[in-house]
Amino acid sequence: MESKDNVRHRNKEQTKRKLLQAVGEIITEKGYSGLGVNKIANKAGVDKKLIYRYFGDGNALVEAYILEKDYWLRFAGKMQEFNDIQTPDRAREIISAILERQFTFFYEEKDMQRLILEELTSKSSLIASICNIRGNIGASLLKLTDPHFKDSGISFRGVSALLVSGIYYLVLQAKIxxxxxxxxxxxxxxGREEIVRTIRHIIQWAYEAPEKGTTKN
Structure with a gap:
């Protein structure tokens, strides 16, 4: 027979999952501005006191949802896994795969599409904080590729910035x-297959250009 502690833990996790799911549904339906403790609790079908008990407050709940769902924020605790990126050949493969997955992920995730729109049109300390965290993760990742392009005349950070922002715009334009x-x-x-192929081609061109001596300082 299951112990009382296990039952309480399971119920707690189920309630937290309901609350996180409610945040995603509200973002998809109404955007960030539609969020609020009462609205989230009503959507989840739970007492709003549980939001404070399990997350501290409404902002912490929303932040927990974003941290769980956002594609780039998932890399926050995985930077050590990218040690192989220091090798140019591995870096080319890893970066290509990361950006290809970002495109597929963002195309399929309606709540994250709405959230990115909110980031472009709204101001809030929470959204600013999330943007900064995402930017820091990208910068940390690209520090590993900087040596590959030293004195090459190629800004791989510029290439990456255009690809990431281009993915966001492509998907939002198509979806909206x-x-x-x-x-x-x-x-x-x-069309999606062509974009995925092109992402890989652009990364390949960026890495091959210095070898072929096709860049100018």
């Missing part, structure tokens, strides 16, 4: 307006 860009429809599998 259903439009095409340069004749590519990423709502179609063929």
């Amino acid at each position: 307006n259903g439009g095409t860009i340069c004749g590519l429809d990423i709502n179609a599998p063929s």
Whole structure:
């Protein structure tokens, strides 16, 4: 027979999961501005006191949700796993895979699409904090690739910035307006496949250009 402690722990985790899920549903339906302790509790079907008990306050709950869901924030505790990125060949493969997965992830996650829109149009200390954390993670990752492009005339940070922001814009444009860009429809599998291939090609070109002596200082 299951112990009382195990039952309490399981109920606590289930309630926390309901609250986190409620945050995601509200962000998808109404955006960040639709969040609030009462609204989250009502959506989850639990007493709002449990938000304070398990998370401290509403902002901490929202932050927990974002930290769990955001693609880049998942790398915060995994930086040691990228030691192999110091080798150019491995770096090219790892960075390509990371950006390809970012594109696929962002295309499929409606709540994160809405959250990025909120970041572009709203001001709040929480969103600013999340943006800073995300930026610091990216900067830490790129520190490992900086030596590969020293004196090459190539800004791999610039390449990465354009790819990351381009992924966000491509997906938001397709999801909100259903439009095409340069004749590519990423709502179609063929369009998404072409973007994934091109991400890999751009990273490959960036790494091969110094070897071929095609850059200028």
